[in-house]
Amino acid sequence: MEFRILACIYHQDSTSCIIRLLEVTNPTAKTPMCCYVVHLLQLTGSLIPLLVHHEPGKSAKFHAKDSSHIINAFRLYEQECNGNVVVNLFTSISPFSTIHEEVCRLAAEKSTSLVIIPFHKQWRLHGIENIAEARSVNRHILQKAPCSVGILVNRGTSSASKNNNLYDIGIFFAHGSDDREALAYGLRMAKHSKVAVTVIHLIDLARTSQDFHEMELDNDIITEYKIQSAGKRQHSYRQESVNDCVDLIRLITSVENSFDLILVGRSYGSCSPLFEGLTEWSEFPELGFMGDMLTSSDSQCQVSVLVVQQQISRA
The missing domain is CATH 3.40.50.620 (HUPs)
Known part of the structure; x- marks a missing residue:
């Protein structure tokens, strides 16, 4: 289509x-x-x-x-x-x-x-x-x-890649509809011969409530990415366990400048201590937890970021 x-x-x-x-x-x-x-x-x-x-x-x-x-x-x-x-x-x-x-x-x-x-x-x-x-x-x-x-x-890295051969896209995936929408967009990008996609799956150890339907949807799109990227060396997937917002910040700051573009979802449906801790110093709530972390004035991130929100069609 x-x-x-x-x-x-x-x-x-x-x-x-x-x-x-x-x-x-x-x-x-x-x-x-x-x-x-x-x-x-x-x-x-x-x-x-x-x-x-x-x-x-x-x-x-x-x-x-x-x-x-x-x-x-x-x-x-x-x-x-x-x-x-x-x-x-x-x-x-x-x-x-x-x-x-x-x-x-x-x-x-x-x-x-x-x-x-x-x-x-x-x-x-x-x-x-x-x-x-x-x-x-x-x-x-x-x-x-x-x-x-x-x-x-836009910080300029979305206009020209640091790597002459591949355009590096990083996707931070935790859970929820917005993250799935960001990854769905990334799946389309991953079909481009000059694009390298890295999916970092954040395993939220602090998450107390589990919506099994949501988990199935998350697993389905992760599986789709794994199947699509199988055998393609430019694409990669890895899981990272995080206990709290300090772990999350440490992980993201360690890799954030490795890409030309970062895709993240805007919001998360469940009440997790992992993300609740980030609201205390949120500078740009319209970007969600991760987007704000990557964009706020004290961030060291120099990479362009696309924050995605899934919307249900309405009349």
């Missing part, structure tokens, strides 16, 4: 990392992709909100700052994919208090499986820029989106 993604962009600097993410999502003739890219612009003054569709071969109806750069970059990417990717480009100009409604409406109309939104803190050559208004937009999309959502924390 065609895999449909809606990618949001606040600033043109996010263009290269979004394109890199689409590349490693592995669009092929058998597994094509349809991408809806929306440049989000804050409406100022008394103008009427607009959603402009930039159709190929037609003159632009609206010229916004940076939009032409974004459009040209994605058109070039589409051409290089030789028909495996179709890109539809939009510019949305609305108040940031309601622009999430346009994003969610478009995701529902186009039946997308995943919405990608950039984190409100942007790592750039001149330093870190904070798009404060984007944070509330992201939170609203997490709450309202009719499909799964990924928040992309």
Whole structure:
């Protein structure tokens, strides 16, 4: 089936990392992709909100700052994919208090499986820029989106790999629907010949309650990854037992800078002391326990992170 993604962009600097993410999502003739890219612009003054569709071969109806750069970059990417990717480009100009409604409406109309939104803190050559208004937009999309959502924390490593041969992706898997969604996305990436995936399965020794249905679902997708990666040297799987949040932090900090991109789930259904301890100093709750740990101001992580939330479709 065609895999449909809606990618949001606040600033043109996010263009290269979004394109890199689409590349490693592995669009092929058998597994094509349809991408809806929306440049989000804050409406100022008394103008009427607009959603402009930039159709190929037609003159632009609206010229916004940076939009032409974004459009040209994605058109070039589409051409290089030789028909495996179709890109539809939009510019949305609305108040940031309601622009999430346009994003969610478009995701529902186009039946997308995943919405990608950039984190409100942007790592750039001149330093870190904070798009404060984007944070509330992201939170609203997490709450309202009719499909799964990924928040992309771009530190530059998602644009260019340190390894000329392979693009290294690490997935921290504990349990729950969000972790399964992150691993499901990783399974698609693992089919790319230039991608190496490492799954680190965190065995939560502090977990007191066990939902056997959830455990079966976790085991099913782990088994699927093992079968798919069997005999492929670039992929690996390992289990790590952790007793508490100190163990968890120690483990993650020991390997976090070994990758070009890290995938994590956003939240966990069970009440585990392993994650409860991390809420005390949570800086960015919208990223969940692991995402916050990898992104907070005192983190030593220099790698891009994609935080995934599975969403149940709603009317």
